[in-house]
Amino acid sequence: MTPMLRCVKVSSMIQETIIITQNTTGKAHIAPMGIHVEQADEIIILPFRPSTTLDNMLATQTAVVNYCDDVRIFAGCLTGRRDWPLHAAEKISGQVLQNTLAHSEVELLSIEEDPIRPKLICKIVHTVNHRPFMGFNRAQFAVLEAAILVSRLDWLPLEKIQAELDYCRIGLTKTAGTRELEAWGWLMDLFAQKAAEQTP
Ligand SMILES: Cc1cc2nc3c(=O)[nH]c(=O)nc-3n(C[C@H](O)[C@H](O)[C@H](O)COP(=O)(O)O)c2cc1C
Incomplete structure (x- = not known):
């Protein structure tokens, strides 16, 4: 008899998103963050201290989670390009990326x-779909x-980073469009x- 495979859930799923928070004067801050998805209507954001995202969330209790396939925004935030077009959120005081596929507006429950x-x-508290997801891209x-x-x-040795970048470059060169090549160039x-x- 074939042994039955059992799936044991050991941790929550992590989704790479763009989090937008605001300070008390309404100034937006954009940062890539991996959110942990616990339940359909609950997520966990885990900022490393010190963090503007953390400071803003403690000050205003809200954030917008952007589900975005424009990887220039991920690479841009890490390379000093944080000025991306935004528009107002619908149910909370917050800002949404113009170029996101979907977004969720969230309120801080506890820390x-x-x-x-x-x-x-x-x-x-609110989720909006703006554009369809068109499939995975390496x-x-x-x-x-x-x-x-x-x-x-x-934190990491340069040789380890170099080796992993070399592996990532294989999928990049085979499947990239202009946005991905531009983002890769900034990072390199x-x-x-x-x-x-x-x-x-
Ligand atoms: C895909 C991706 C996921 C990231 N996830 C996190 C995260 O979960 N927590 C974190 O503190 N930083 C994360 N970072 C790094 C932050 O985006 C970056 O350090 C940022 O400046 C966070 O600090 P801030 O809140 O002060 O902007 C991630 C970066 C990338 C590219």
């Missing part, structure tokens, strides 16, 4: 304190991975600059 990475437990995955690697330039410029600074 699990942690000196390194507190958990912000949030309730989804170059977008490659840019996301590269953006995460570049965001860890200060920053990587080259940091690598030069770290090389004696």
